[in-house]
Amino acid sequence: MSDSVFLDSIQPLFQDINARFTGQSDFSPQAAWDELVQSGFLRLLLPESAEGAGLDIAQALPVLMSAGYWALPLPYVETTLLYAALPAALVDAPADTIEGNLALAVGTCGPGGPAQPLRQGLHWLRALVTAKDGGIAVVPVSGDVEQGWRSQGEVKPLSQELDIHLLGTAAECLQLAGAMQRVLELTVDYANTRQQFGRPIGKYQALQQQISVMTGHCHSAVMAAQLLAAGMVQADSGLRLDTPRIASACGVIKAACQPVVATAHAVHGAIGVTEEYTLHHYTRRLLAGRIAGGSESCWFEQVGRACLEQDGRVFDFTLAALS
Amino acid sequence: MIPWPQRQTLPTSAEALRSEVRAFLAAHPPAAAADVRARSWMGFDAAFSQALGQRGWVGITLPTQYGGGGGSAFDRYVILEELLAAGAPVSAHWIADRQSAPLLLRFGSDSQRRELLPRICAGELYFCIGMSEPGAGSDLASVSTRAVPNDQGWLLNGSKLWTTNADRCHYMIALARTSGQHGDRQQGLSQLLVDLSLPGITIRPIRDLAGDAHFNEVFFDNVQLPHDALIGAEGDGWQQVTAELAFERSGPERILSSMALLECWCDQLRRSGADAGDQRTLGELASRLAVLRSLSLSITAQLEQGQSPVIPAALVKDLGTTFEQDIPDRLADQIARRGGEHGSGELMRTLAYTSMIAPTYSLRGGTREILRGLIARGMGLR
Numbered sequence: 001m002s003d004s005v006f007l008d009s010i011q012p013l014f015q016d017i018n019a020r021f022t023g024q025s026d027f028s029p030q031a032a033w034d035e036l037v038q039s040g041f042l043r044l045l046l047p048e049s050a051e052g053a054g055l056d057i058a059q060a061l062p063v064l065m066s067a068g069y070w071a072l073p074l075p076y077v078e079t080t081l082l083y084a085a086l087p088a089a090l091v092d093a094p095a096d097t098i099e100g101n102l103a104l105a106v107g108t109c110g111p112g113g114p115a116q117p118l119r120q121g122l123h124w125l126r127a128l129v130t131a132k133d134g135g136i137a138v139v140p141v142s143g144d145v146e147q148g149w150r151s152q153g154e155v156k157p158l159s160q161e162l163d164i165h166l167l168g169t170a171a172e173c174l175q176l177a178g179a180m181q182r183v184l185e186l187t188v189d190y191a192n193t194r195q196q197f198g199r200p201i202g203k204y205q206a207l208q209q210q211i212s213v214m215t216g217h218c219h220s221a222v223m224a225a226q227l228l229a230a231g232m233v234q235a236d237s238g239l240r241l242d243t244p245r246i247a248s249a250c251g252v253i254k255a256a257c258q259p260v261v262a263t264a265h266a267v268h269g270a271i272g273v274t275e276e277y278t279l280h281h282y283t284r285r286l287l288a289g290r291i292a293g294g295s296e297s298c299w300f301e302q303v304g305r306a307c308l309e310q311d312g313r314v315f316d317f318t319l320a321a322l323s
Numbered sequence: 324m325i326p327w328p329q330r331q332t333l334p335t336s337a338e339a340l341r342s343e344v345r346a347f348l349a350a351h352p353p354a355a356a357a358d359v360r361a362r363s364w365m366g367f368d369a370a371f372s373q374a375l376g377q378r379g380w381v382g383i384t385l386p387t388q389y390g391g392g393g394g395s396a397f398d399r400y401v402i403l404e405e406l407l408a409a410g411a412p413v414s415a416h417w418i419a420d421r422q423s424a425p426l427l428l429r430f431g432s433d434s435q436r437r438e439l440l441p442r443i444c445a446g447e448l449y450f451c452i453g454m455s456e457p458g459a460g461s462d463l464a465s466v467s468t469r470a471v472p473n474d475q476g477w478l479l480n481g482s483k484l485w486t487t488n489a490d491r492c493h494y495m496i497a498l499a500r501t502s503g504q505h506g507d508r509q510q511g512l513s514q515l516l517v518d519l520s521l522p523g524i525t526i527r528p529i530r531d532l533a534g535d536a537h538f539n540e541v542f543f544d545n546v547q548l549p550h551d552a553l554i555g556a557e558g559d560g561w562q563q564v565t566a567e568l569a570f571e572r573s574g575p576e577r578i579l580s581s582m583a584l585l586e587c588w589c590d591q592l593r594r595s596g597a598d599a600g601d602q603r604t605l606g607e608l609a610s611r612l613a614v615l616r617s618l619s620l621s622i623t624a625q626l627e628q629g630q631s632p633v634i635p636a637a638l639v640k641d642l643g644t645t646f647e648q649d650i651p652d653r654l655a656d657q658i659a660r661r662g663g664e665h666g667s668g669e670l671m672r673t674l675a676y677t678s679m680i681a682p683t684y685s686l687r688g689g690t691r692e693i694l695r696g697l698i699a700r701g702m703g704l705r
């Protein structure tokens with residue numbers, strides 16, 4: 001099967017969950033999550049021997065970005081990537097355990113205290129993978145999006161090593177890139193539809209030039225997502241994360257969020273700030289995602305340090321470590 | 324909508340050229356001073372171009388029957404990015420290699436191709452582009468230079484402006500009116516091959532704000548051109564110029580123009596230490612460079628597949644020239660952040676030069692606003 005076959009088969013479910021979520025009526029996060037579990041797509045990145053689809057991250061990228069495109073309020077991408085990263089710890093857990101129920105995200109928490117997923121606005125969650133005692137651990141959580149999440153139950157340390165903060169930020173950024181694709185499409189459609197002074201507003205050069213700049217940001221983000229995917233290499237033991245490559249791609253994606261939001265709203269006029277129109281779901285997602293796990297400056301600083309630590313040219317560093 | 328970009332890595336055959344180009348550059352080293360290397364594709368050095376031609380690296384994608392290298396667009400990409408990253412002086416053969424040779428290959432007569440292309444590929448024959456005029460910049464269809472047919476060929480009158488290297492090269496490919504009236508716009512224009520040694524041609528260099536003279540004013544006073552000066556068909560000039568626009572490949576030349584400055588600054592940071600602000604700026608620029616280069620390679624992949632990605636190339640060019648302009652802007656701010664200048668003489672000279680020339684990045688070859696108009700068309704807005 002080619003990558004687009006996977007996308008085509010899951011996209012209707014993503015779209016349906018999006019419609020229920022943005023329609024505000026009878027959205028059940030648990031029901032939506034169960035549908036995702038049943039789809040089998042949480043095992044997208046696992047080998048066929050583990051009942052997975054056996055895709056690598058680059059092949060799975062259209063599906064992962066599509067979760068952002070449809071503003072999925074569930075930790076689908078997070079869980080899928082954590083599954084791929086920590087197969088020994090998470091795969092094949094009995095269904096009545098926390099791991100078996102999945103719905104994992106990266107975050108921080110103290111015992112019995114508030115649990116803070118890296119990603120904001122999650123409507124469903126069963127456990128966080130967090131840094132603990134120099135290693136990582138799975139912490140069961142309960143709560144909801146309104147009240148917030150609290151850790152509850154037994155913390156399970158994992159023997160595997162993983163930079164979960166990097167993984168969590170990467171998961172977020174892949175979705176942000178997908179969200180920006182949707183926002184650009186909404187904006188172009190609106191510019192071609194809305195009429196003022198007797199013409200579609202997209203015919204005015206001032207808006208054309210702004211949308212052209214926005215297109216550049218969105219294309220950069222989509223390319224950065226592909227570089228990000230190339231920085232996650234699958235091995236038998238899980239995912240090997242290539243820090244500078246992922247950090248630089250995350251920085252570029254995060255840096256695009258604010259200007260994309262600004263132009264989308266400028267073009268939409270007042271309708272864009274209504275509850276009814278879908279843009280605000282993406283605005284919230286992009287603005288929160290930009291700062292989740294650290295803003296672009298935080299990630300660019302890491303890249304700058306990595307560049308200064310070696311002694312070749314910036315150009316050579318870019319070719320070898322970021323491209 | 325413009326199709327979303329697809330990442331493309333370099334084929335190993337092209338990647339293998341990298342070490343060969345580096346060895347060549349070690350044998351023909353570009354200037355040591357960063358402010359000289361910063362001039363790279365403005366740096367005219369015929370001996371360097373000839374050495375490159377002998378190595379087979381001018382006209383690398385042209386067919387071997389015309390002296391070309393028969394290589395891929397990816398081969399060309401690697402060679403160009405290595406030359407530009409090193410700040411090699413590529414200006415002499417640049418326009419012929421990038422624009423004139425592909426134009427002649429596509430529209431030229433067989434004798435034009437046989438006579439001119441092998442000498443271009445040898446790095447010996449240099450070209451300039453005669454499009455802009457005093458009254459015709461972005462609005463190229465308003466050119467008023469005229470070539471009137473007569474029994475010996477074409478009689479050329481008028482003038483061209485901003486013609487890069489006209490004073491140092493052999494031929495101009497000029498866009499001129501060959502039929503109809505001024506005001507007929509796209510109708511009645513043709514491209515003509517002008518031997519710049521002919522009588523009646525006056526070339527006056529124009530000094531730029533950095534003190535360099537790379538572009539010129541060119542006057543034609545009853546210049547008699549032969550019949551076979553015509554390139555392609557009479558009246559097809561507009562279509563040909565539009566096709567020439569497709570040779571805008573948004574390659575490394577739209578990304579690397581300010582690299583000498585960035586490298587010079589990074590060297591200084593390694594010597595004198597970097598704080599978080601320096602690291603952030605360096606990291607941002609390196610990250611944008613990586614993404615841009617991948618976008619640019621995705622255009623090369625489309626060219627290699629025989630497509631003509633004019634609008635995606637305009638998008639990448641807009642992003643690339645913005646990046647090239649942001650480098651001197653951001654570095655001026657970083658270097659002088661602590662009050663006063665904090666840079667070596669070489670760094671400050673490179674900064675001064677790059678800052679002054681950076682505004683041209685988004686003018687040459689079509690302005691930013693015109694490019695954004697193309698992008699808007701690609702997005703279905705016009």
Ligand SMILES: Cc1cc2nc3c(=O)[nH]c(=O)nc-3n(C[C@H](O)[C@H](O)[C@H](O)COP(=O)(O)OP(=O)(O)OC[C@H]3O[C@@H](n4cnc5c(N)ncnc54)[C@H](O)[C@@H]3O)c2cc1C
Binds near residue numbers: 689692
């Ligand atoms: C370093 C350098 C080298 C060059 N080399 C060559 C060369 O070798 N051969 C050659 O032929 N030319 C050359 N040029 C000329 C270059 O192609 C022109 O500068 C360019 O096409 C713009 O024309 P102009 O300068 O007359 O500006 P104008 O066209 O007058 O533009 C001025 C401003 O108006 C804007 N504008 C114009 N029309 C529109 C519109 N429809 N909508 C919105 N905004 C608009 C422009 O974007 C720009 O901001 C060179 C220029 C430079 C700077």
